[in-house]
Amino acid sequence: MKKIMNQVQDMVRESCEGFAQAHADIVALNAEPLFIYRRDMPVQVALISGGGSGHEPLHAGFVGRGMLAAACPGEVFTSPVPDQMLAATRQVTGAAGALYIVKNYTGDVMNFELAAELAAAEGLTVQSVVIGDDVAVQDSTWTAGRRGVGGTVFLEKLAGAAAEQGASLEGVRGVAERVMAGVRSMGLALTGATVPAAGQPNFTLQDNELELGIGIHGEPGRARVPMLSAADMAAGLLDPVVADLDLKRGEEVLVLTNGMGGTPLLELYLAHREVRRLLDAQGVKVARQLVGNYVTSLEMQGLSVSVLRASADDLKLWDAPVHTAALRWGA
Amino acid sequence: MKKIMNQVQDMVRESCEGFAQAHADIVALNAEPLFIYRRDMPVQVALISGGGSGHEPLHAGFVGRGMLAAACPGEVFTSPVPDQMLAATRQVTGAAGALYIVKNYTGDVMNFELAAELAAAEGLTVQSVVIGDDVAVQDSTWTAGRRGVGGTVFLEKLAGAAAEQGASLEGVRGVAERVMAGVRSMGLALTGATVPAAGQPNFTLQDNELELGIGIHGEPGRARVPMLSAADMAAGLLDPVVADLDLKRGEEVLVLTNGMGGTPLLELYLAHREVRRLLDAQGVKVARQLVGNYVTSLEMQGLSVSVLRASADDLKLWDAPVHTAALRWGA
C-alpha cells in the first residue's frame, strides 16, 4: 500500500485541514469533533450530510452556497459518529431547522439516527432523508436495502438550491424525496481500493476481469465478469438504471458519469460518450450532465452512472448558483 | 491493462467526443483534424495549446472564456501533428493573432514549429511560447531543457485572462513570459501509467518505492527512492522549487497541488496541508491555490507541486472570470 499520508490514524484529520485551507473562502473546519461547515451560513434550512471518508469530494466538497451547510467526515469507509453530527447541527442550524442527508448504510443510518435523537433532545429541529439509489442491490427485502451512491450529488444539489431559495424544511425535504424517487445508479470497478488502516486491497481483480455492481466502499459487487468494452460497460450500467426508472422516449434526465477516484478523465469522457449514445438511441433527452470523479472509493478505477428523471423545476434547481469546492457556477 | 475504451486507436477521438458532448455549452469539436475550440470566440488574441492526450483536463478542459481558444489533442503521450494546430489556428484566429502555448518537449516544439511556419505562410499572425517549469530537469544544457508540466495551468489562466481583457498579442505574450519566468514545478509518482497502445506500465514501482522528479509522460524520474511520508514528499518537491525561484519571506505565491490523474482527493488535500505547512514556515504567503488532478499522466498516482511568484497583477488575472470545463469562477 502506498498512500500520500503521514500516520494512518491522522489521515482524515490532516486531509480535512488541507481541504479547509484550500477552500478557506467557502468553509471552516471544526477540529473536535470533526466537521466542515459553511462560513457564510444564512438563515435557511441547513443541509447536513456526512459519511465515511474516501469518497471525496463527497461530502465536504459540496459544502457552500447552494448545497450543504455542513459535512461530517468519518474515518475511511466508516460512518461518522453522532458527536460530529450533533456538533455540526448546533453550529449551522437556526429556526428553519436542519435536514440530515444520509446514505443508506446500516452504520450511517444508525449514527445519524442517534444524532437526530440527541439534537431533538436539545430542542433543535431535525429531519432526515435516507437515499438508496443503487440498483445493483436486488431483493432489497433480503438486504439492508439499496445503497446511497452517486445520486447523492443530485440530492445535495437540488435540495441545497431549494434551501438557498428559502424553502421551508418541509419544502426542502419534499425536493429531497422527489430526487430520491427519481434517481438510480449503478457502478463497476476495474481495480480494488485499499483502506489505509487495512493496508491491502479489499479485492483484487485480474487483468481480464471487472467487478459489476459495486458500492462505494471497495466492497465486492454483484458479479465478477470478463473485461468489457466501454460500450458494453455503459450498457451494463445503464440498462438496469433505465429499466428500474422505466424511462420513456422523450423524457428528460440529468446524468452523472462518475469516476471512482482513480479514473482518468480520458477514460471517463469516453464512457460518457457511450452513455450518451445509448440514451440518445432510446430517445431519452440528456438535459444536463456532469462528468468527473465526484462520489469515489479512494484510488479505485471504475465508474458509475446515475440518472435522474428531471422535471423543469429540477433543472432550475440544478442550474441555480452553487459555490462549493467541487461544483461551482453562477457564483 | 484495463482501460475504459473500445478500440485502442479510437480512444482519443471517442474521449474528445464525450468531452464535447458534456461541455457543449462551452466548446465544439472539429473531428478531422482533431481539435476542440471555444464556441463563442470573441475578437481577441487566440490562445492555442495542445499536446499528447492522457494529461486531461489539460488542455481541452481549459478551453473557454478566459483561457484557451482551442486545444489540439495528440495521441496518448504523443504531441499533436501540425495539421491540427493549423486547422485550429484557421478556426479561431482573427486580426489580433494567436499565441501558441507549447510545453517544452522535442516533439511538441517541432510540431508546433511546423504549424507556425504553415500558418504564417497563410498570412495568419502567430507567435509561440515554450514553457519549461520542471526543476527536476537539471543541467538543461545537457538535455532537451526543462519540461513543461503543472505550471502550464497558470500560464494558460493568466495569459487567457489578459487576452479576454483585450490585451494585444505582445501584451498576452508578455504575461505568458512573466509566468514562465516565475513558475517552477516538480512531481513524483507512486505508480506508473500504462499507455493504451503499449499495454504495459512504463515503469513499475515496488510497494516501498516512489519515483521522484517525474515528468508527465509516465517516463521514469530523476531517482527512485524509498517510500516517503507526506511531509517528506512535500519537502522533496517544494525545496527544489523554492530554491530555484529563490523565494524570500513575505513574497506572495500561487500554488498548485496537482494530482497525477489517479490520486484521490483525500490524499491530495493531505499533501496540500504539508505544502502549506512548509511555505507558512518559510514565511511565503500563499495568496491563491488550486488543488486537484489538473495536469495528469493517465491513471498515475502521485502529485506535483507548482509555485508561481505572483504579483498583484497576476492575482488579478488569476481571479478574473473563467468558464471552462475544468476551471470556473466569476462566470
Place this chain on the structure above:
Amino acid sequence: MPQAAQVRGADIRAFLLAFREKLAAQEAHLTALDAAIGDADHGSGMLRGANAVVAALPADGSPGALLKSAAMSFISKTGGASGPLYGTALLRAAAALPDQPQVTRPELQSALHAAYAGLVERGKAAPGDKTMLDAWKPALDALDAGKTWREAAGAAAQGAEATLPLVARKGRASYLGERSVGHLDPGAASSALLWAALADTLSGPLGEGPGPA
C-alpha cells in the same frame, strides 16, 4: 481460580480491558474478515472504539457506571454499524443493572439480555442473518441453560464460526447475497471476543445457586 460471586466495578473494568486486548490482538484478522464481505474497517474501528473506552474509563465506579462510560465511548469513537450497536448494547446493559457498587451474576446475566434486546432493536436483525446476533444468542442461551461463562463464551465462538455458511441479510455483507457464503461475519467474531473477555474475567466455580455464576 476462585472468583467472587459478586461482580464489582473492578471486574467490569477488567472485562473491558481484556476485550480491548483481544481486539488489539485480532485487529488484522477482524479487518480481513470485513474486507472479504464488507469494507475492511471492522478491526480498526473496534480497536479505535475500545481504545477510547479504556482512555475514558473512570478509575472506579459501579458496574453500571463503567458500562455506561464504555457505551458512550463506543458510540463517540467507533462509527460504522458496530459503534451504535456495541454502544446501544452496553448502554442497555448499564441501564438494566441496579445502581450498586456490586451486582450479582444473575443481574449481569439479565443485563446482557437487555443488551441483546438493544442490539435487535437498533439493528432490526434476527439470528441467522449473519450478524453479531449469531454470537450473542447462543451465548445467552448457554447461560440460560445453566452453563458457565466459559461455556457461554465457547457458544459465542461456535456461533461466530457457524456464520460461515450463512447468507448475510443485514449490514454491508447483505449486498453480496450468496457471495457472502463461506465467510465468517466480522461482527460475530468481535462479539465472540467480548464473550471471551467476559469469561476471562468471570470464569470460575459457580457462584450462587443454579445457572451461570
Place this chain on the structure above:
Amino acid sequence: MPQAAQVRGADIRAFLLAFREKLAAQEAHLTALDAAIGDADHGSGMLRGANAVVAALPADGSPGALLKSAAMSFISKTGGASGPLYGTALLRAAAALPDQPQVTRPELQSALHAAYAGLVERGKAAPGDKTMLDAWKPALDALDAGKTWREAAGAAAQGAEATLPLVARKGRASYLGERSVGHLDPGAASSALLWAALADTLSGPLGEGPGPA
C-alpha cells in the same frame, strides 16, 4: 538478384512498403525501447505514420514525388519527435532529388545526405547524443566509403546497437541522464529499419562506377 542501376518510383514505393512492414513487425519492440527511456509511443507512432504513408502513396510517380508524399503523411499522422524528424528528412530528400521518373543511386545517396542535414537542423542534435543520428551517420559514412547498401544498413544497425552505453542528450530520454545508459535509443532502432528497408530494395551488385550502387 540483379538490380537496376537506376532508382525508379517503384523502388521508392517498395522501400516505403518494406519500411512499413518492418515497423509493423517491430512495433512492440520499438515501444518497449521507448518505454524504458521515453514514453512508450515510438512503435505505435511510427506504425501509425507509416500506415498513413502507405495509404496516401500515389500508385506511381517520380522518386521525389513519392518521398514527398511520404514525408507529408509522416508529418500529418505520426506526432511526437519522430513525426517532424522523419518527415523533415524525407522532405529534404525529395527536394534534393532531380524531378525525374528515375534517379541514379549517387543522386539518392546525396538526397540521403540532405535528409540527414534536415534531421540535424530540425533536432539540433549531434552524433553521440543517443538519437536517430547515431544510426544515420554510420550508414552514410559507409556509403561514402564505397560500401554497399546492405553494408550501410549493417552500419546503421550497428550504430543503433552502439547507442546502448550512451547518455542521451536530446529528446525525452535526455531527462534520464545517466539512467539512459544501458538502453537502446528507439529512434536509432527505427532508423536502422529504414536503412534495412533501403537495402532490401536496392541491394545487389554495384551499379555504376565506384561507390554504392
